[in-house]
Amino acid sequence: MQDRELLQKALQNKNMMVLYRDDLMAPETAGIPVAVENELVVLHRQTNFALDGYAALRTGDITEAEQMDDVPFLKKVLTAEKVYDAVKALGFCCRNWQTLLEGILARYDGWAAVECEGNPEESLYFLGRLQKVDGRYLTMKRVDALGNWLADPLVLPLDEVTLVSFGDRYLETFRKYCK
Template identity: 30%
Template sequence: MANRKQEIKEYDLMLQKHIDKKDFIKISRTFKDREENIAGFLLAISKDFLLLQIDNEFLLDGYAIIPKTKFDSIRCNRYEKTLKKIHKKEGHLDSQYGIYQNISIKTWQDLFTDLKKADYHVIVECEDNDEPDFTIGPIKKIYKNKVGIQYYDPTGKLDVELTSVPYNEITIIKFGDRYSTTFRKYLRESTRKKS
């Protein structure tokens, strides 16, 4: 047990070095034999979560929170160092790097409370389910073991009922990206009435 605690401490120190050096990293993730990798800048770590600023084709495009139990490895080699140089030369590290809201990543309840307070619409994915789930929308209710999100469909129609997503199924939470921050302006209420 003491050996495992030492391994965790050393791993967290390595993660903190990536934060301190503003390293560009690639996080490898595998679910049901599918790779779901993500890359960007690691901004914060906690006992249970990583907070990442996402790269999307040489642009910084929102953030992701990943449970530490939901990734395989982190890479920072010559390729990632080249991508960091590109972001630096494009001015992103001076103008866009970081997060300006206080988003706690201590517990599920803390992080969803802060995301709700900051009025983010979230994309919550459960990629490890037999049928992967994707839920997008505003956070409406925060429970002990799950979060209630008002899902909207690809036409921008908000569901009447909340979609409940159990914390133990969540593999990634994304927010502040161009997709959700733009689409939210064009949402409409469902005309369906509650039965």
């Protein structure tokens, strides 16, 4: 990843960044880096001038990193809205998918949204609760858009995972109302 230095600087300075991933389902993600590792970058996600959960992305998928808050107006708004003050470190290890997902199991009751590579004709986005993680696979109990649990657990190879989001209002709402 050629933008590693820029991301390390953004991590230290709490800079708002946009990470681009060409040719993937969610091609851009905005937030403040809270971890920059060899395999993963984790952002405290920003939407509408507020932080809402985290997104972990594979470093190898990042095609460009751009600082957003070098524009005076954005810096002013983000400061006034106390976005920088709200940034929180994860509090668990995230060297790779396995350690990140184990942290999500422990801290977020396993609730996550997982995006993976594959055939665009099939679903590549899964929402639900992680059940198990090992060195090669994750097992997840999925929920559909209507809040119904699907009977069969999903087993995904970790090397196909491209993005995991967790700790956001969207997932908290599903967790609260899914039976």
